Amino acid sequence: MKIINGPWPVDKGNKKPAYFGLFYCPKCKTNVVKQTSNGKVSKTCGCGRHDHKKKHGACVGYKDTKLYKVWSGIRSRCRNKNNQRYKHYGGRGIAFCEEWQKYEPFRDWALLNGYKEYLSIDRRNNDGNYTPENCRFITLTDNNRNKKNNVLSIKKAEKIRSIYAEGEHSQRELAKMFGVHQWRIWKVLKNEIWVTD
Numbered sequence: 001m002k003i004i005n006g007p008w009p010v011d012k013g014n015k016k017p018a019y020f021g022l023f024y025c026p027k028c029k030t031n032v033v034k035q036t037s038n039g040k041v042s043k044t045c046g047c048g049r050h051d052h053k054k055k056h057g058a059c060v061g062y063k064d065t066k067l068y069k070v071w072s073g074i075r076s077r078c079r080n081k082n083n084q085r086y087k088h089y090g091g092r093g094i095a096f097c098e099e100w101q102k103y104e105p106f107r108d109w110a111l112l113n114g115y116k117e118y119l120s121i122d123r124r125n126n127d128g129n130y131t132p133e134n135c136r137f138i139t140l141t142d143n144n145r146n147k148k149n150n151v152l153s154i155k156k157a158e159k160i161r162s163i164y165a166e167g168e169h170s171q172r173e174l175a176k177m178f179g180v181h182q183w184r185i186w187k188v189l190k191n192e193i194w195v196t197d
């Protein structure tokens with residue numbers, strides 16, 4: 001089978017290493033999530049066998065993957081009132097969509113939509129829910145930039161002032177360049193505000 005996304009490690013402690021990922025099976029011509037040991041990929045998904053109905057459940061041990069932790073983290077932030085960050089998520093009405101109440105649909109969506117272990121999940125609209133439409137995987141820097149209380153370091157504030165002083169960029173353009181609201185640029189230029197990292 002051809003690897004489409006992955007393989008990503010399954011953390012099994014000292015046991016034999018295992019990986020999971022999204023594969024394309026040339027026999028039944030479908031994308032299949034599978035777990036493999038030692039990185040060996042079989043020729044087909046097992047669709048020739050009697051147990052082919054099981055193929056979507058074939059990814060055992062998924063709780064030991066980083067992606068599962070991503071999923072359970074979101075679920076907890078949105079639904080568990082005892083979660084320390086609940087107030088920023090469930091507490092302010094951010095919901096975890098019906099479709100993703102089970103892990104498997106979330107996993108399959110993630111693998112088909114650019115999931116990488118080093119990326120973090122981001123909501124396009126910060127006030128929107130965790131849904132397939134509103135979510136994407138981005139680098140952590142992008143994610144920080146998109147946070148509601150986005151901050152600018154003193155270094156960045158200085159850079160904004162020096163770029164603006166050169167006169168080639170408007171406040172509006174600077175806001176775009178640094179991924180912040182225009183009012184923040186305005187405040188920075190007035191020396192009224194800067195926030196440390």
Ligand SMILES: [Zn+2]
Pocket residue numbers: 025026027028029030044045046047048
């Ligand atoms: Zn197959």
